[in-house]
Amino acid sequence: MAETAARLCKADLVTGMVGEFPELQGIMGGYYARAEGYPDAVADAIRDHYKPVGQGDDVPTAPVTVAVSLADKLDTIAGFFVEEMPPSGSRDPYALRRAALGIVRTIILNRMELPLLIATFVAAANVTFRNQVSPFDRILPTIGELQKLKATVGWKQIFDQLIVAATNQANADAELFTIKAKATAIDLLDFFADRLKVQQKEAGVRHDLIDAVFALGGEEDLVRLLARVQALQAFVETPEGINLLAGYKRAANILKKEAPAESAGAEYVMEPAEAELVAALDAVEPAAEAAVAAEDFAGAMAALSRLRGPIDAFFEGVTVNDADAGKRAARLALLGRIRAAVHRVADFSRIEG
Structure with missing residues (x-):
């Protein structure tokens, strides 16, 4: 159900209703999903996956909604960090701090044992690999031209060399993308640590104590x-x-x-x-x-x-x-x-x- 809700949660953005009234995003999606006969858990997840939007907003607790909400926010934040567009100073045009705070609140309220470094790495890797063009896609036009030369001497040798070169490039790209995803995951963990300090400071917790625990390393479960x-x-x-x-x-x-x-x-x-x-x-x-x-x-x-x-x-x-x-x-x-x-x-x- 979480996968179904994730695939449908942005569908209402192309409707005339949400185009006219953007504040109804998610809400209309929930109505449409229910009207189409999807389970209530799916419709509710589509409706509520943006939550929590602000400090006083409700935090989702339904399992399907929590899964979609966290995945959506992680994907959004990771996308901007991979492209090296994090918030800076007072500037946060894409509300990434608010999204991170929403993730922190959702994890804590639901007492989720979520290894945050792994979650951020998966999100960063997904964005990194998703945005890259495969070396095999790049050589498809060349392969098409080679097809015309099948009858010529040496065609097989040239074709094999091209495939080997593309394979080597794919392996090199995969290694580079993995390094980039790991670096982004570490940056994201620091970003979430800052949001956690802000959230806990408002709850009366000293920021230096959070630093003291984070400094040990290896602790990425926010509840623990x-x-x-x-x-x-x-x-x-x-x-x-x-x-x-x-x-x-x-x-x-x-x-x-x-x-x-x-x-x-x-x-x-x-x-x-x-x-x-x-x-x-x-x-x-x-x-x-x-x-x-x-x-x-x-x-x-x-x-x-x-x-x-x-x-x-x-x-x-x-x-x-x-x-x-x-x-x-x-x-x-x-x-x-x-x-x-x-x-x-x-x-x-x-x-x-």
């Missing part, structure tokens, strides 16, 4: 991403979160100046606070990782909060930049573990404060 952001916002507003953020930033600043060595060096007797931090990390790392895998982001934050005390004690009682190279290497490695543990949830370096 927002669950992380909401857990992160609740956590960083607690005393444990504030202190852990301070400890993380202190560790990260030290690591900017001197990266941890791959080998921690020779063993030595640890300071009590050092041993306590090692024990805490040994317990927290698997707990946080398991919580993230289960999409229990609040649980992951709770696990990380157990590092607060050991980190504070470590910085108060241990000299990281010790004269002993082995101790310094081991302590830098500990700071690296702190950073890696926290990055299981978000890149805390992006968080303000």
Whole structure:
């Protein structure tokens, strides 16, 4: 039904009614589809696939309508990005920001587990390949001329060479188009991230927290991403979160100046606070990782909060930049573990404060 609705959803644009009253686009299409005997789900999808048009507009929830609405908006946005015509500054003549915001709202409201990078790549690839002329189409006139020479000596050799050349060109074009589609998909993901920040800012969510989650990479499911952001916002507003953020930033600043060595060096007797931090990390790392895998982001934050005390004690009682190279290497490695543990949830370096 979604495919049927997609094929028919723009048909009313050529009618006299919509030509006279453009604001009836979609609405008339729904009436026409119902009059032709199409199922209600198809007619409703044709009627509502433009939604949501504005911030206060209803978001579609019917499965067929959602599918057509998302496909239409993705195809539109991808088309302009492939042609390198994205919005710039205050200029957005084709309302691409509004379309992207509509996609974001639809995904979130329907709690769709949609891998956005894959979706944008498919849309960009579809537009890229659709707009290209096949090398075989280009050589058809030449083949037509060669047909007249069938009886001549060497015709087969020339024909074979032409087909080989066209095949090689088709393969080269396919590789080039794929690269272009991938680059466009990355640009589109950034574009959707910006729209998500705008949408969530209006909902009271801090933009730096969205940055902190996006910065990890590999997270393109908007529903799961927002669950992380909401857990992160609740956590960083607690005393444990504030202190852990301070400890993380202190560790990260030290690591900017001197990266941890791959080998921690020779063993030595640890300071009590050092041993306590090692024990805490040994317990927290698997707990946080398991919580993230289960999409229990609040649980992951709770696990990380157990590092607060050991980190504070470590910085108060241990000299990281010790004269002993082995101790310094081991302590830098500990700071690296702190950073890696926290990055299981978000890149805390992006968080303000």
